[in-house]
Amino acid sequence: MSMRFQADLGQLSTFGFQKTVIYESIVTTLNSDCTSNAAPMGITLQDEKHLTLTIFNTSKTLQNLKTNPYAVINFTCDIELFYKTVFKKTLFTGNLPLEWFVPAEYVAAKKLQAAEVALEVTVIDSKPLNDEKTLVICRIEHLTSSPIGVSQLYSRAFALTLEALINATRIETYHTNSQKQAQTNKLAEQIFDYAQIVERVAPNSIYTTVMVEMQKQIALWRQPQ
Ligand SMILES: Cc1cc2nc3c(=O)[nH]c(=O)nc-3n(C[C@H](O)[C@H](O)[C@H](O)COP(=O)(O)O)c2cc1C
Numbered sequence: 001m002s003m004r005f006q007a008d009l010g011q012l013s014t015f016g017f018q019k020t021v022i023y024e025s026i027v028t029t030l031n032s033d034c035t036s037n038a039a040p041m042g043i044t045l046q047d048e049k050h051l052t053l054t055i056f057n058t059s060k061t062l063q064n065l066k067t068n069p070y071a072v073i074n075f076t077c078d079i080e081l082f083y084k085t086v087f088k089k090t091l092f093t094g095n096l097p098l099e100w101f102v103p104a105e106y107v108a109a110k111k112l113q114a115a116e117v118a119l120e121v122t123v124i125d126s127k128p129l130n131d132e133k134t135l136v137i138c139r140i141e142h143l144t145s146s147p148i149g150v151s152q153l154y155s156r157a158f159a160l161t162l163e164a165l166i167n168a169t170r171i172e173t174y175h176t177n178s179q180k181q182a183q184t185n186k187l188a189e190q191i192f193d194y195a196q197i198v199e200r201v202a203p204n205s206i207y208t209t210v211m212v213e214m215q216k217q218i219a220l221w222r223q224p225q
Contacts, residue, residue, distance in 0.1 A: 015117055015145065016153040017045050021202040024154045026074045026085055027053070028101065028110055029064035035095045036110045037064055038085045042201070043073055046137070051121065053136045054129065062134055069123035070107035071138070074115035077152055081114060106142040117153070118144045157202035160194040161210050167191050168214050175221050188218060 017023065022042040029037050039061045043051045051073070055062045065071060084091055101110035107120040121138035129135050167187040174180035174187075195211040202208060 012045060012048065012143070015143075018202075018205060019045050019047075020204050021045075021155050021157060021207070023075070024082075024156065026076060026081060026112060026115075027061055028072045028074060028112060029061050030068045030070070030109050031060075031064060031095075032067060035098075036101045037061060038074075038081075038088075038096055038100070038112065040082050040085055041073075049140055050124075051119070051138050051140060053138070054133050055136055056133055057128075057131075062136070065123050065126075065136060068108060070104075070109045071121050071123070072104050072107070072109050072111040072115075073119040073121060073138075074112040075117040075153055076112065076114050077116065077154065078114050081112070104142070105144070111144070115144075116146045116148070120144075155202060155207075157198045157205065157207035160198050161207045164191045164194045164211060164214060168218055171218055172221060184222070188222075191215060191218070 022044050025041060025043050026038050027041040027043075031037050037060050039059060041053050041055065041061065043053055045051050055065075061071075085096075088096060100112055100114070102113050104111050104118070104120045107122060109120070111118040111120070119140050120142040121140055123136055124139050125137040127135045127137075167190055171184050171187050174184045191211075191214070195208075195215065198207050198211050
């Protein structure tokens, strides 16, 4: 399915996007020699037409966007692609494999062949956040989805909340066993750490609500009888 993007948050939400949640994507940009670069980056939807990225100043992606303000935000569940785009300098000599990329339809950049959902974007503004990072604001020009659609938009909040729930099931079993207090404490500490990250990557979301409720329940279990 390929659709010209209409300004409608409803359409994005059918793909699972929620505002405030950071989704992990692979951002493709054009290098100065017209080859393509790809790097994992988190994106946040601001409204029906805009999304933001927070990009390290040292990255090739930011450098590319300064000279050619177009990109494709590719969503894929292929973890090997995340690995290979992080370790590209050691895994590939020169450019990334050409067969990974296909032309975008509305912007001067290429998208990943493997993308389940791709958002073609134009950079409309950028603001330095500190010495290390720049906030990049993009307008969404076009959305494409593979025929099978998207199986999952990846958010760290989902994985961490699920991990916390698994810890909770162990705490439920262990908390009455005096031999298991050290393990129970460790599991509760991990949940606390996960909750901090979830607060950062998905504020005011269903994930933060679940984290808070879960911790209340665990505190009740662990109350001295
Ligand atoms: C899942 C994931 C998400 C990431 N998110 C960001 C991000 O939002 N901003 C950023 O600057 N780097 C992010 N990184 C790190 C960059 O992908 C990494 O520094 C990469 O090497 C940059 O490549 P480039 O120099 O080709 O742009 C992320 C890495 C991973 C694995």
